[in-house]
Amino acid sequence: MFHSLIKGSIILAIIFSAALVAAFVYAYEEVKLDVDKLINYKPEISSVILDKDGNKLAYVFKTQHRLYATYDELPSFIVEALVAMEDTKFFEHSGVNPDAIFRAIVKDIQAGAFVEGGSTLTQQLIKNKLLSNEKKLTRKLKEAILALKIEKELSKEEIIERYLNEISYGNNYFGIKTAANGYFRKELNELTIKEAAILVGLPNAPSFYNPIKYYKRALDRANNVLYRMKNIGWISQEDYLKAVKESPTIYQTSLTQNIAPYIVDEVLRSFNGKLGDIRTGGYKIYTTVDMKQQQIAKKAVTFAYDKALKQYKEKVGETTLNAALVAVESKTGNILAMVGGESYERSAFNRVTQTERQPGSAFKPFIYQTALDMGYNPATPLTDIARTFQYYHHGQRKIWAPRNYERDFRGFVSLREALVHSRNLATINLVADLGVSTIRKRLAFLDVPHIPQDMSIALGNLGLSPLKMAQIFSVFANSGHMIEPRLVSKIVSKEGAVIYETRPKEIADFTTQEQAYLMTDILKEVVERGTGRNAKVDGIELAGKTGTTNNSIDAWFCGYSPEIEVIVWFGRDNNQRIAAKGATGGGLAAPAFSYYFRELLKVYPDTKRTFDIPQGVYRGTYEGKSEIYTKHSPLPIVKPNNEYGFDETSASDNETYNGVSPLEETGIVEVINYDEAQIEDRGFAETIKINGEQDEKEDDPLHPKRKVPKTPVSEDSGTLF
Secondary structure, three states, rough: HHHHHHHHHHHHHHHHHHHHHHHHHHHHHOOOOHHHHOOOOOEEEEEEEEEOOOOOEEEEOOOOEEEOOOOOHHHHHHHHHHHHHHHHOOOOOOOOHHHHHHHHHHHHHHHHOOOOOOOOHHHHHHHHHHOOOOOOHHHHHHHHHHHHHHHHHHHHHHHHHHHHHHOOOOEEEEEEEHHHHHHHOOHHHOEEEHHHHHHHHHHOOOOOOOOOHHHHHHHHHHHHHEEEEHHOOOOOOOHHHHHHHHOOOOOOOOOOOOOOOOHHHHHHHHHOOOOOOOOEEEEEEEEEOOOOHHHHHHHHHHHHHHHHHHOOOOOOOOOOEEEEEEEOOOOOOOOEEOOOOOOOOOOOOOOOOOOEEOOHHHHHHHHHHHHOOOOOOOOOOOEEEOOOEEEEEEEEEEEEEEOOOOOOOOOOEEEHHHHHHOHHHHHHHHHHOHHHHHHHHHHHHHOOOOOOOOHHHHHHHEOOHHHHHHHHHHHHHHHOOOOEEEOOEEEEEEOOOEEEEEEOOEEEEOOOOOHHHHHHHHHHHOOOOOOOHHHOOOOOOOOEEEEEEHHOOEEEEEOOOOOOOEEEEEOOOOOOOOOOOOOOOHHHHHHHHHHHHHHHHHOOOOOOOOOOOOOOOEEEEOEEEEEEEEEEEEEEOOOOOOOOOOOOHHHHOOHHHOOHHHHHHHOOOEEOOOOOOHHOOOOOOEEEEOOOOOOOOOOOOOOOOOOOOOOOOOOOOEOOO
8 A cells, every 4th residue: 555655656746747847848849948139138229319518409219218227337236226125146046046936836825826926037037028927837937947048148247237227117217227317317326225226126016116106105115125135234224224214306207308309300300211220229319409509599489489470460379470590500510509490399390401492582692602703893883773584485475574672773783782782673683694504503513402594593583491591501601611511420329339420511612711701791781781680789790691582471581600600581381471561581580590699699708709801802992982802803993884874872872771671672573574665664674585595795894704613512421430
């Protein structure tokens, strides 16, 4: 009988052992030792976008917000608190703790259910990364198998590192570094022991112990962690008592912490698909943005926008009126500030980069610079009279008869005065004299898109984004050299390697420094006494040009200081006119420009305040008035014949313009298909054919013909790896 019992017990033991081995083998085969996810650990790591000084603009991520911390970054008390609370013998076992398993089995049997798991930190890591949370024997077997395998492949430090980066700490914070940043707004090395204890206590039940919602629970849990550390001798009684009394401040921090959304969106849009998934690569993306200037720019737009709404009696959120501003460092092309609209919350559409609008009169400086580079001088007389132009559309003869807004003309007006006061007829006549093809060739060097092939080029009749305007306007702000604006300076991988670095595209010597200064000197007077008077700021020299399109649909101010270029745009998102009257670049956009520079001087009082006058710029006298000139653009030597019977001096008399309305710059009225008899009755000048290229004119002293300067174009653009 006794032998039979022994024999039966042995058989049962063999059967049980066989079953256990079979279950072990089954579990082993089912998981296929899928440990690669932990051995070659590649979690989703949030990327961070930084300003030029390394200050955080935002975190970007896909599904899990995780900031990665290496083992060396972990303060010792974090590791000690974790091991003390979760797996005291972690540094002694091989992945499975038999004692803990035995205790768990006893408690489970006593309770009649799975109440304690007895898992090591290694097993907990496996459960979170590879397996489910089911409390089943097969899962426990899988955990044990994988734990043994992983302990052979990874060091204890590597397991701790993976654990603290993989675990959820609630509030969609993954990894202890993320949680420290979110709950305490601290780096790991800035944490107190109590704060570390709060974090260590969270993974057990992140929702239940969430310190934002259940602060007392979180403190009680942290005190338990501290008590455990004291009991095993890992902190002193003194440190324990001090930590227990501490009540850390908890912050409810947004996941992205996005303080510059238009900029962040533009960065993501620019690198979409170029570096894998930029949201999960753990990159440090350094932008060129100066957050102090970004804040100034936002306030500048809000100031001018509120002023406009008050003027038009419209309400925020109920209007289609919008605005945008971009500021660029002239010499580097670095974008210092970018405001894509009056409110990101109401519209995330970036009007700096994603829209193309007509610049109107803000485009005139490019025409006038062409004239200067062909030998004209700021004192050169231009004809401010009406002309008619004929062309053919679908075989039908058309007549175009533009005129100034106030339906006046001044006869002769100097090139300087024509631009300072944005005289449209003088500009149109200048284009007629220069030739559309000549202007188009110059603009082609600047990568200007959609260049008109007819006289409408005088009206700025082309679509450009504010960012593109900043690019091409840099030829004036940057002494004749165009430089492409850039938003990102470099990108650093999570390993610390620079994987992307930009060098802006440049077009060198579009014009010379001295020729560019001729334009700057004129644009300074636009601000001092012309259509841009609202852009004036005491204590700093500013140059710029207003722009208002027909029917007041777009309003611009494009200008610069000796160091910074600022482009401001106002308009309606539905492309309708801003207002029946009074909606000009000088009235709407210029106030934002002046606000920007007033505040800039307060924040950066050492800002350069005067323009340098390059060598080769001289001052002389023409018709009794002081004027600057260069070797290439000498003072006029021939006084124009007064063939139209106008007072030649009135056009250059400053007093003539003291009361000029800013509306004058909108003054293009297109009159189509006038009867030729009516045209003659109105006393218009000769009709000029504009269909096709104009015939070459003979050289004359007043409007000398010059060769278009050849401009070297640099193809360097984009990335350096």
